[in-house]
Amino acid sequence: DTAVSQTPKYLVTQMGNDKSIKCEQNLGHDTMYWYKQDSKKFLKIMFSYNNKELIINETVPNRFSPKSPDKAHLNLHINSLELGDSAVYFCASSPGTRAQETQYFGPGTRLLVL
Amino acid sequence: EDKVVQSPLSLVVHEGDTVTLNCSYEVTNFRSLLWYKQEKKAPTFLFMLTSSGIEKKSGRLSSILDKKELFSILNITATQTGDSAVYLCAVGNNAGNMLTFGGGTRLMVKP
Numbered sequence: 763d764t765a766v767s768q769t770p771k772y773l774v775t776q777m778g779n780d781k782s783i784k785c786e787q788n789l790g791h792d793t794m795y796w797y798k799q800d801s802k803k804f805l806k807i808m809f810s811y812n813n814k815e816l817i818i819n820e821t822v823p824n825r826f827s828p829k830s831p832d833k834a835h836l837n838l839h840i841n842s843l844e845l846g847d848s849a850v851y852f853c854a855s856s857p858g859t860r861a862q863e864t865q866y867f868g869p870g871t872r873l874l875v876l
Numbered sequence: 877e878d879k880v881v882q883s884p885l886s887l888v889v890h891e892g893d894t895v896t897l898n899c900s901y902e903v904t905n906f907r908s909l910l911w912y913k914q915e916k917k918a919p920t921f922l923f924m925l926t927s928s929g930i931e932k933k934s935g936r937l938s939s940i941l942d943k944k945e946l947f948s949i950l951n952i953t954a955t956q957t958g959d960s961a962v963y964l965c966a967v968g969n970n971a972g973n974m975l976t977f978g979g980g981t982r983l984m985v986k987p
Contacts, residue, residue, distance in 0.1 A: 766918075795974075803962055805919070805977040817974060852918060864910070865975070867918035 765789050766868035768853050774874045775843060783838045783871045785853030794836035795865065796828060797852040805852070811836055843875045878903045880978035882965050888984045893955050897981045899965030900947040909941055909948050910975065912964040919964055922950070955985045 766787045775781055787794060793812040799805045809828045810817040816828065825841045840847060853868040879902045889895055901909065908926045912919035923932045925941035925948060932939050936955075941948045952959055962982050966975040 797977075803914075803980050803982075805964060805966075805980075807974040807976070810974050819974065864921045864924060866921070869917045 766853055766855055766866050768851075768868040768871050770871060771869065772872050772874075774876065776876055777843055777845060779843050780839070780841045781843060781873075782840070783851055783853075783873070785836050785838070785868055786834055787853075787855040787866070787868075788834065789855060789857070789866060791855035791857050791866070792833070793856045793858065794830070795854040795856075796836065796838050797854065797867075799850045799852060799870070801849070808838075809836075845875050848873055848875045878967060878969060878976040880965055880967055880976050882963075882978035882981050884981060885979070886982040886984070888986065889955055890986050891956055893985075894951065894953045895955060895983060897950040897952075897963050897965075897983070898947060899950070899978055901965075901967045901976075901978075902946065903967045903969050903976070905970040906943065907968045907970045910966045910968070911939055911948070911950050912966065914962045914964055914980070915960075922963075952983075955983075957985050957987055959983060960985045 769784045795810050796808040797805050798808055807819050808822045827839050829837045850870045850872050852870045854865040856865045881900050883898045908924055910924045911922040913922055923939045928941055928943040936953045939950045962980040964980045965978040968975050
């Protein structure tokens, strides 16, 4: 029943490792997003993706890459993890191709890099 | 760069009180402003505002946008402990496909 789901919920890993977070939406939405929320609760867009374009927030390091096997999935792959990558990562989706619509968020993945 | 500032950063009230949360923004080519409520996990959508002066209302919550003065307020009347959460404001522009979020207001409602 879950509209936007993410796995895993928690991820603890060592610096330098490569990890992926998966996201799936069963809403039939066209656009998916990844956000990073830091310890101060600041929610920052990382990527916006639909079947026509990928928009990358220029502040996101290129160690982060989104991968979309199909319209319902947008996974986040992170290479060479750093301490500063520790945060909660939220996936979201929206019906159309514009971010300025209601976005539905997943439950978040709490990443801790040791 | 688009910018969204929310105030106050945090607020503690008692049940039954009325609160007003503020969101001011600087956006190139503004399109919409959205309010979200975040409890323990994911943000959940409250309102989307695109026109000035038109109040949106849902139960005890209401919100209004002023595009001239570049701000929005979120009002919660007769607060309940279940209203305790972080309230996030976000703006979208016509240029890109991203929302810019403010830092949130943490509301705590005491019994």
